[in-house]
Amino acid sequence: MLNRTIVISNIKKIKIIKKPYLLIKNIFLQVDANIKENICYLYEMITSIFDKSIRICFTHFPDAPPPQYFFYFFLLPSSLALKLHNCPYKIVKYYKPHIQFFSVFGKKKTLLKSKAPCKIFYTGENTNFIFDNENYKGNCIEYVSLSFGFDYTEADNYFRFPLWLTYFFLPDDSKDEIIRKLSTFKKRYQKYKFCSLVASHDRSGIRTKIYNEVSKIGSVDCPGRLLHNDDTLHKLYANDKAVYLQQYKFNICPENSRSHGYVTEKLFESLYSGCIPIYNGWSKNVEPDIVNPNIILWYDEIDENNNNLIVSEIKKLNSNDKLYRSFTDQPFFCDTAVDKIYIMLQQFNERIQYTVSESLKDYL
Numbered sequence: 053m054l055n056r057t058i059v060i061s062n063i064k065k066i067k068i069i070k071k072p073y074l075l076i077k078n079i080f081l082q083v084d085a086n087i088k089e090n091i092c093y094l095y096e097m098i099t100s101i102f103d104k105s106i107r108i109c110f111t112h113f114p115d116a117p118p119p120q121y122f123f124y125f126f127l128l129p130s131s132l133a134l135k136l137h138n139c140p141y142k143i144v145k146y147y148k149p150h151i152q153f154f155s156v157f158g159k160k161k162t163l164l165k166s167k168a169p170c171k172i173f174y175t176g177e178n179t180n181f182i183f184d185n186e187n188y189k190g191n192c193i194e195y196v197s198l199s200f201g202f203d204y205t206e207a208d209n210y211f212r213f214p215l216w217l218t219y220f221f222l223p224d225d226s227k228d229e230i231i232r233k234l235s236t237f238k239k240r241y242q243k244y245k246f247c248s249l250v251a252s253h254d255r256s257g258i259r260t261k262i263y264n265e266v267s268k269i270g271s272v273d274c275p276g277r278l279l280h281n282d283d284t285l286h287k288l289y290a291n292d293k294a295v296y297l298q299q300y301k302f303n304i305c306p307e308n309s310r311s312h313g314y315v316t317e318k319l320f321e322s323l324y325s326g327c328i329p330i331y332n333g334w335s336k337n338v339e340p341d342i343v344n345p346n347i348i349l350w351y352d353e354i355d356e357n358n359n360n361l362i363v364s365e366i367k368k369l370n371s372n373d374k375l376y377r378s379f380t381d382q383p384f385f386c387d388t389a390v391d392k393i394y395i396m397l398q399q400f401n402e403r404i405q406y407t408v409s410e411s412l413k414d415y416l
Contacts, residue, residue: 105140106415109149109168112158122218123153123174150415151408154196160186164195170411171196172404176215178202180311198407200400202313211403212313213396214339219317220324221393223401230390237384241326246270246370247302248327250285250293251278255308258332262304262351265359266330269367272304297325301370306332306351315339323347323384328369328376330362341388347379 110123152168156175163171173196179188180203191201193210200213220233249272254260263279266272275285275296289296297303303322307314314334322329323343330349331338337345349365352358369376 105142106151106412107144107149108141108151108153109144110153111162111166112155113153114155114157122223123172150412154192156186156188158186160188160192163192169415170198170408172198172200172407174200174213176202176218176316178307178309178311178314180314181309197411198403202315203311204313209407211399213400214313215316216320216339217393217396220320221397223397225394225397227390227394230393234385234389237323237326239326241298243299243301243326243376245273245299245301247272247304247330247366248282248297248300249274249276249279249304250296251276253308254278256306256310256353258306258351258353259304262306262330262332265363266302266304266366269363269370273300293321294325297322297327300325300327301376302330302349302366303327304330306330307334310334310353319343319348326380328379330366341386341392343389344383344386347382347384 149166149168151170151172152166154163154166154171154173156177156179163173173192175188175191177188179191179201181189191199191203191205191210193199193205193207197209199207199210201210202212202214203210204212221230225233247266247270249259249263251259251274259278263272263274272279273282273284274280275282285291285293285296303325305318305322307316307318310333312334315338319329319331319333319338322331328347328349330351332351332353336348336350337343338348349362350358351362369379
């Protein structure tokens with residue numbers, strides 16, 4: 053009697069032999085990708101001989117993040133240094149860019165090896181920790197022409213520009229447009245569900261801690277990978293987080309980690325959908341002169357007395373519609389928010405304009 057394992061193994065070998073084209077196809081596809089990259093490099097190199105456009109490259113950005121689209125406004129005909137010098141440009145991937153934008157989703161050595169005369173670094177991630185095995189601590193200030201991050205760092209070539217700005221605003225927004233956008237945060241939605249937590253991980257452990265405490269009051273829906281118990285975000289709301297959150301009174305939305313000045317989109321998404329944010333981050337006054345700190349339920353990492361009070365407050369607000377409405381009727385933003393956001397956008401534009409002009413004097 054034949055050993056079954058040997059028979060199965062032999063059958064698998066026969067299938068591979070019968071369909072060698074599958075192996076060849078896989079090898080070809082891999083080789084084909086390398087060939088395409090080489091062809092693109094050669095094409096860009098050859099065309100650059102005849103085309104004197106400024107070459108611009110985006111490196112280590114995800115496929116579709118708000119920050120990359122935000123930087124694309126730099127390329128509009130009406131914008132920045134390119135308009136000043138009436139200079140044509142083209143986007144390249146490989147060959148000797150004049151302006152190279154970098155983010156953190158890749159190898160730092162690529163940035164260090166770049167010979168681009170103008171290098172601009174951006175991060176919305178917390179670079180004070182090792183990020184994806186790459187150390188971007190310090191936001192590469194010493195290696196680039198201009199750096200954008202969340203820190204309150206003092207350097208001539210650095211400007212604080214936190215991630216949340218790229219989710220809700222555009223570089224050319226006027227004060228009237230900023231007023232209009234901030235007013236959309238005060239829309240009233242019918243709140244018929246208690247609380248949500250939308251997250252993929254919990255490296256610090258605080259999200260699970262908050263979830264466990266708040267779950268004692270009512271059911272907390274979790275459509276993300278973390279503590280997953282709800283499929284409706286994808287099935288009913290087409291992964292539209294803003295619409296999904298509109299049905300909830302509260303949203304658990306602490307940052308991934310804590311670091312001075314680190315603020316992402318999470319708090320603002322909660323406010324945008326009319327939720328009371330149960331939040332933890334670098335500070336209770338998370339964005340001074342922009343966000344009203346009284347609209348946040350601050351959950352502390354270590355102060356249990358504070359957390360007991362917050363849980364008690366959530367219970368009261370959840371059980372009393374009048375109290376809940378009174379809480380959410382508070383201003384979400386400070387009176388100074390419009391001016392401060394407008395100045396940040398203006399300075400973002402001015403910093404890029406000046407940096408590109410100075411870095412490319414020999415090309416413009």
